[in-house]
Amino acid sequence: MRRIFLIGYMGAGKTTIGKDLSKRLGLSFIDLDCYIEGRYLKTVGQLFAEKGEDTFRKIERNMLQEVSMFEDVLISTGGGTPCFFENMEFMNRNGKTVYLRVSVDELVKRLELCKHTRPILKGHSGKELKDFVAESLSKRSPFYEQASVVFDAEVMLTDSDVQTISAALEKIL
Numbered sequence: 001m002r003r004i005f006l007i008g009y010m011g012a013g014k015t016t017i018g019k020d021l022s023k024r025l026g027l028s029f030i031d032l033d034c035y036i037e038g039r040y041l042k043t044v045g046q047l048f049a050e051k052g053e054d055t056f057r058k059i060e061r062n063m064l065q066e067v068s069m070f071e072d073v074l075i076s077t078g079g080g081t082p083c084f085f086e087n088m089e090f091m092n093r094n095g096k097t098v099y100l101r102v103s104v105d106e107l108v109k110r111l112e113l114c115k116h117t118r119p120i121l122k123g124h125s126g127k128e129l130k131d132f133v134a135e136s137l138s139k140r141s142p143f144y145e146q147a148s149v150v151f152d153a154e155v156m157l158t159d160s161d162v163q164t165i166s167a168a169l170e171k172i173l
């Protein structure tokens with residue numbers, strides 16, 4: 001039985017790379033945010049706005065535990081997932097965790113383009129966005145660094161990079 005959790009900051013590429021990687025590894029793919037949206041029939045943005053972050057984090061933990069019942073699966077988590085409750089420890093007990101590490105500067109470049117779908121970033125832009133990302137990444141890194149494996153995801157990953165990651169993962173699964 002193989003179960004992988006992809007973790008990392010918003011914009012690290014968990015959703016994008018997770019799809020490709022799961023195909024290469026012959027695993028089913030679940031994106032935790034999409035799973036939550038399908039269950040609640042609301043976007044993550046709506047859940048934050050209507051229920052608040054604390055409730056979102058409880059939902060996220062419950063859904064994480066639910067999807068962790070699946071076998072032979074790659075689960076792309078949300079950026080905050082490993083940093084709340086005992087989620088990181090839970091994932092390490094129930095599968096292999098893979099951290100996609102990206103620098104603050106590169107994250108900010110990507111997030112300027114897609115921050116609208118991420119409620120936590122609402123209202124931040126330019127230098128303020130960079131300061132926010134730098135501060136929150138430094139708080140979250142100790143959780144991310146507990147991963148079973150770390151991959152540098154600083155540049156756009158090509159097919160052959162994904163193949164290399166996939167081959168490396170085959171060895172530890």
Ligand SMILES: Nc1ncnc2c1ncn2[C@@H]1O[C@H](COP(=O)(O)OP(=O)(O)O)[C@@H](O)[C@H]1O
Pocket residue numbers: 008009010011012013014015016017079110113114153154155156157
């Ligand atoms: N390795 C990469 N290099 C450059 N841009 C990337 C890379 N991975 C993802 N992106 C872009 O960054 C944005 C966020 O990617 P996404 O997969 O949604 O990240 P996450 O799920 O980790 O928040 C998307 O616009 C995506 O096209």
Ligand SMILES: O=C(O)C1=C[C@@H](OP(=O)(O)O)[C@@H](O)[C@H](O)C1
Pocket residue numbers: 008009010011014015033044077078079080081117118119120
């Ligand atoms: O980092 C976070 O706290 C969040 C990251 C998002 O997922 P991505 O990391 O896929 O953007 C999503 O779960 C929510 O907006 C909160």
Ligand SMILES: [Mg+2]
Pocket residue numbers: 014015016033076077078
């Ligand atoms: Mg995502």
